[in-house]
Amino acid sequence: MEAKITLFPLNDSPYGKELEVARKEAEKSHYKIRHGALIVDKKREIFLMGSNSHQDSTWHFWISYSRRYPKRMFHAEFSALAKIPRKDVLKILKLEPVNILRDATVVTYRLSKTGVTGVSRPCPKICWPALKTLGFKDAVYITRYHGEILVAREYF
Numbered sequence: 001m002e003a004k005i006t007l008f009p010l011n012d013s014p015y016g017k018e019l020e021v022a023r024k025e026a027e028k029s030h031y032k033i034r035h036g037a038l039i040v041d042k043k044r045e046i047f048l049m050g051s052n053s054h055q056d057s058t059w060h061f062w063i064s065y066s067r068r069y070p071k072r073m074f075h076a077e078f079s080a081l082a083k084i085p086r087k088d089v090l091k092i093l094k095l096e097p098v099n100i101l102r103d104a105t106v107v108t109y110r111l112s113k114t115g116v117t118g119v120s121r122p123c124p125k126i127c128w129p130a131l132k133t134l135g136f137k138d139a140v141y142i143t144r145y146h147g148e149i150l151v152a153r154e155y156f
Helices: 016-027 059-068 076-081 086-093 127-133
Strands: 005-009 034-040 046-051 105-111 138-145 148-155
Touching: 016 034, 016 046, 016 105, 016 138, 034 076, 046 076, 059 086, 076 105, 076 127
Parallel strands: 105 138
Antiparallel strands: 005 148, 034 046, 034 105, 138 148
16 A cells, blocks of 8 residues: 655645744754654644754664664654653664554654755655654655645655
């Protein structure tokens, strides 16, 4: 079964508030391509945020992540997941479903060093399979369609 995708104009998206917070998270990154991510619960309340920088993560999570994904940048989605309550951190690293993440939404935003918005779909090798396995319901991200920047909501 193929995932269902809904597209919205960037300036008229029902996820405007969440995307603005994700954008501010992306601005915290020190990398050339800056990503911000937030995890939103069923009631659309933001409860975890992160950017693609290991400086805002817990050190033990960063060590475990770098062993599992050597030579990989610390992705914004995992930076947000690193801030999960301590009792669930090992489950996250083992990619076991966690109750508080069931039916949650991940919102991602990408900025270039000059501040240009770019495609921010979670990566297909690390983040997308991990989010799906952890029980997320959907992802909201920036995409391009026929040259236009849009907001996509894609179900896992």
